[in-house]
Amino acid sequence: MNSDRLPLENNGCGGEYHKNKVKSIWILVLLGLVLAAAVLLSLWAGSYDTPVTELLRGIVNQANDPKINVVVQNVRLPRICTAVIAGAGLGVVGCVLQSILDNPLASASTLGVSQGASFGAAFAIIGLNAGAQNGGGLWISLAAFAGSMGVAAVILGLSRFSQITPESIVLAGVAISSMFTGATTLLQYFADEVELTTLTFWTFGNLGSAGWGQIRFMLLVVLLSSVYSIFHRWDFNALLAGTETAASLGIHVRRMILINMVLCCLTASAIVSHVGLINFIGLVAPHIVRRLVGNNHVYLIPGTILAGASLLLLGDLLARTVVSPVILPTGAVTSFLGAPLFLYLLFKRRKGVC
Amino acid sequence: MLRVKDLKFHYQGGQQVLKEINFKLEDGKFLSVLGNNGAGKSTMLKCFNRIIDPEAGSISLDGEEICRMPMREAAKRMAFVAQTIPNTQMTVHDMVMLGRKPYMQWGFTENDHRIVHEAMERLGLTEMRGRFLNELSGGERQKVMLARALAQKPKLLLLDEPTSSLDLKNQYQVLQTVRDICHETGIAAIMVIHDLNLALRFCDRFLLMRDGAVFRYGDAHVIDREAIWQIYGVQGETADVRGQKIVMVD
Ligand SMILES: Nc1ncnc2c1ncn2[C@@H]1O[C@H](COP(=O)(O)OP(=O)(O)O)[C@@H](O)[C@H]1O
Numbered sequence A: 001m002n003s004d005r006l007p008l009e010n011n012g013c014g015g016e017y018h019k020n021k022v023k024s025i026w027i028l029v030l031l032g033l034v035l036a037a038a039v040l041l042s043l044w045a046g047s048y049d050t051p052v053t054e055l056l057r058g059i060v061n062q063a064n065d066p067k068i069n070v071v072v073q074n075v076r077l078p079r080i081c082t083a084v085i086a087g088a089g090l091g092v093v094g095c096v097l098q099s100i101l102d103n104p105l106a107s108a109s110t111l112g113v114s115q116g117a118s119f120g121a122a123f124a125i126i127g128l129n130a131g132a133q134n135g136g137g138l139w140i141s142l143a144a145f146a147g148s149m150g151v152a153a154v155i156l157g158l159s160r161f162s163q164i165t166p167e168s169i170v171l172a173g174v175a176i177s178s179m180f181t182g183a184t185t186l187l188q189y190f191a192d193e194v195e196l197t198t199l200t201f202w203t204f205g206n207l208g209s210a211g212w213g214q215i216r217f218m219l220l221v222v223l224l225s226s227v228y229s230i231f232h233r234w235d236f237n238a239l240l241a242g243t244e245t246a247a248s249l250g251i252h253v254r255r256m257i258l259i260n261m262v263l264c265c266l267t268a269s270a271i272v273s274h275v276g277l278i279n280f281i282g283l284v285a286p287h288i289v290r291r292l293v294g295n296n297h298v299y300l301i302p303g304t305i306l307a308g309a310s311l312l313l314l315g316d317l318l319a320r321t322v323v324s325p326v327i328l329p330t331g332a333v334t335s336f337l338g339a340p341l342f343l344y345l346l347f348k349r350r351k352g353v354c
Numbered sequence B: 001m002l003r004v005k006d007l008k009f010h011y012q013g014g015q016q017v018l019k020e021i022n023f024k025l026e027d028g029k030f031l032s033v034l035g036n037n038g039a040g041k042s043t044m045l046k047c048f049n050r051i052i053d054p055e056a057g058s059i060s061l062d063g064e065e066i067c068r069m070p071m072r073e074a075a076k077r078m079a080f081v082a083q084t085i086p087n088t089q090m091t092v093h094d095m096v097m098l099g100r101k102p103y104m105q106w107g108f109t110e111n112d113h114r115i116v117h118e119a120m121e122r123l124g125l126t127e128m129r130g131r132f133l134n135e136l137s138g139g140e141r142q143k144v145m146l147a148r149a150l151a152q153k154p155k156l157l158l159l160d161e162p163t164s165s166l167d168l169k170n171q172y173q174v175l176q177t178v179r180d181i182c183h184e185t186g187i188a189a190i191m192v193i194h195d196l197n198l199a200l201r202f203c204d205r206f207l208l209m210r211d212g213a214v215f216r217y218g219d220a221h222v223i224d225r226e227a228i229w230q231i232y233g234v235q236g237e238t239a240d241v242r243g244q245k246i247v248m249v250d
């Protein structure tokens, strides 16, 4: 990217800045390597006596053992792709929500956006019987989107346009989440056996059931929101300087917040309706990356995409291997690991550190 | 040349904050806006800068009507230094780079980098450009925000109480820099400030505001006993110390 290159004359003094930039780029490269390693590890886990090269050949259906081909193509690869795409998407959503709401505790799951989506999806399955119909998937996704938008409207109403602290917004999110979780539980009373299994699997979050069609759909949505936010990286930077300064730099702040909120809901609901509730990835990934590269969205957004994907992949790896051969629900594992981090962030904010 | 004609504004559901503001400001002049809290000074600056849209009146800069311009175009002509200074983990260089945002397509060009470099040089920030904003003092951050505004290459610079959180030395440095920039480059600056003596020391024009209207406008002679009483409600007088007009409050 030539855009961030420095004129030669500048390299003499203020080399500190140059060092900082190089460091940020190296951290992005490192995060990319971590992701690659996590992908390899996920591919390998569970078939430790097979050479990795054989597994890699399985990706293009060229393994010597046809059984490997089947395992890689039908089980491992879809799961890995789902984790990478969903993790990246949740990361981007968390990063964007934290910026536009000016709230370091924001993410799809802490604000209740995911829970709204999950309720919408459950409603479509039980209320509209969408699970059994042809093309029901579309209805489920639409209902999930509507649910998340409902929550987003409440959050927006509470945050930018009135004077409420970040902690209160998260409290409101907790209230909204438990309301929707409760509503989803109530819905289960009206569900039959089949619907019930679909629902329970969802409330936990599971990466093992998305088919290639669904993966492609998620990829499309996550790509859309990632490219959009990377393209507008300097708009987010401007917002860091305050809404008034952002407006004075030519940014329509309200319009920007609304567009991004809709994109976040779209992405979160697309992910929730295919893999269920996965908590804390979107909250934690931006924080880890911010620690490493600071608040400049030029590095923060790509970093969060990579970190989110790696985190979910590693969480899933744990879920698959910790009590192997039993596969734990991935969402439960990420909650278990993410919640302490969330508490840590809350505690640190109290002391005014972040 | 900035011309403000019959500018009016009220917030939704509130009373009239700006009532028919009229004045002209020539290029290269440094104007200070004086008035008590709530007089509408900040609101007026925000109207100039398209942060809020006035309900009536016109604001024209070199004959171009600001209010009918896209925000991005307005941002190429005016820069704003807000009252609250951001405190975030972003480097000085990146924050100044933000000033080139209105001109940016996909990325920044060599020209953008050159302008940013000049702006940092001007305010003596080059040495600290790799440091994070949240590690700097209030005065240093204020200079960063001023450099950011300069990097916007505006024709008009708007400053809302830029010296309120600075120590004496930094107050003088910042105001001196703004004055020098005005006189050297011919851009105009409008600053809200509460310190009459600082205003008298550095500014060429004075706009006294009371209840959302212009009470007086002109050069240093508009500040006298009567004006101080009318604007601030205190008894005071002016004096001459080595050719510099000063204000003393009883
Ligand atoms: N966002 C707002 N909404 C409603 N009223 C406002 C808002 N901002 C300022 N005001 C009111 O407008 C008046 C002028 O405010 P302001 O321009 O900030 O005054 P100054 O900067 O001169 O102290 C005040 O009475 C203030 O209460």
Ligand SMILES: [Mg+2]
Residues within 6 Å of the ligand: B041, B042, B043, B083, B160
């Ligand atoms: Mg003010």
